[in-house]
Amino acid sequence: MSARDEPRPDREPTDASHPVARVRLEPMSEEDYAKSVKRSISRYAAELVQRGLSTKEGSLEVSRQDFERFLPQGLKTPGHHLCNLLEITRNVRVGETWYTVQGRGGKPHFWIDWIWIDAKHRRHGYASQTLRLLEERARQLGADRTGLSVWMDNPGAVALYSKLGYVATNMRMTKLLDRAVEGGPR
DSSP, rough: OOTOOOOOOOOOOOOOOOOOOOOOEEEEOOOHHHHHHHHHHHHHHHHHHTTTTTTTTHHHHHOOOOHHHHHTTTOOOOTTEEEEETTTTTTEEEEEEEEEEEETTTTTEEEEEEEEEEETTTSSSHHHHHHHHHHHHHHTTSSSOEOOOOOOHHHHHHHHHTTTTTOOOOOOOOOOOSSSSTTTOO
């Protein structure tokens, strides 16, 4: 689950007014998690509507159900890690990330569920650095790769991931139909 416009391409700054940012991961507290889920449910609901995957009226409930399904025990859901992203020198929260580590086929699988950079902190390299941190975490856990999903109508995120060496391994395709079938669900 990711908001339509996230992550945006966080380019490495080219001028001295934006020194290269440094971030660290800090596990969320229960209070942080509650705030994050509240924000994320709203963002995800809006994304569902924007992509035509839900009505506006039903989107919040679908979003809540998805979060309950993916994180049934909240922060204590096995294999799931939700972290704040803190800028090191100022100790300021700049965003958050959620990643999953699951054993499968005798080896660890490391999945990046989302990276969210708060609007006022975008375009300072935080998303790129977060991805690098997550890749290092994956190596430490014995994974030989990381994975993530991206909406293809988010060219900024696709460009960022490609720049960092991510490649498409599968594709899900949809087709918008001209009209609904008479008598079918709407």
